[in-house]
Amino acid sequence: MADASGAPRRRDAAATRQALLEAARRRFTRLGYDGTTLREVAADAGVNLALIKRYFDSKEGLFKAAIASTPRALGGPAGVPGDRARLADALSRQLSADAWPEFGEHPVLMLLRVSGDEQVDALRRAALQDFTRQILDGSGTGPEKDPERLLRAELLVALGVGVAVIRSAVGLQPLRDATPDALRGPLRDVIDALLGPESEPVEG
Incomplete structure (x- = not known):
């Protein structure tokens, strides 16, 4: 492809990869793994189909x-925030109404679409396990391998997934239209109740 001067247009590899990733998230979120075709993803991104093979x-x-980046979207590039107040704030923003207008539904729903493919299902489990580990890293509630601590973190992950389902797939009010300000306080209460007392910092 050439620009207005007739010179070949340089492709921004990072931008192309990101465009494909965003198009894939939208398709996988709405249609699931089996219902998504690579040709449609490439068309949505406005690029050649061969570039999917090059990048992915x-x-x-x-x-x-696509799913590897979904849990990390909660806290941005750095992952889940490292204290309770910021965790509640991040959750309230990401689970509120209209948090993901570009997808139409919350992107975590792509983790719930049935694929019938064990390899794909394993990827989805790994993404949720990664999210759980991030919660553990930021919760400060005790020994890393404590089974009860792991269970509590998984319950918090399940809460987030459940909110996404109720909001996007069911539309139950007032949760569907809840704003970050409305969610922040209740979510902080739930986080504290599920994760238990925060551990005291260890003095050096």
Whole structure:
């Protein structure tokens, strides 16, 4: 492809990869793994189909990249915030009404679409496990391998997934239209109740 001067247009590899990733998230969120085709993803991103193979190798690779970034969206590039107040704030923003207008539904729903493919299902479990580990890292509630602590973190992950389902798939009010300000206080109460007392910092 050439620009107005006739010179070949340089492709921004990072921007192309990001465009494919965003298009894939939208498709996987709305249609699931089986209902999404690579041709449609490429068309949505406005790029050649061959570029998916270049950047992601396969449909499975594209799906893996799409879901790998979904849990981390909670806290941005740095992951889940490291204290209770910021965690409640991040959750309230990401679970509120209209938090993900570009997807139409909360992108975490792509983790729930049934695929019938064990490899794909394993990728989804790994993404939720990664989210749980991030909660553990930021919760400060005790030994890392404490089974009860892990269970509590998984319950918090389940809460987030459940809110996304109720909001996007069911539309139950007032949760569907709840704002970050309305969610922040109740979510902080739930976080404290589920994760238990915060551990005291260890003195050096």
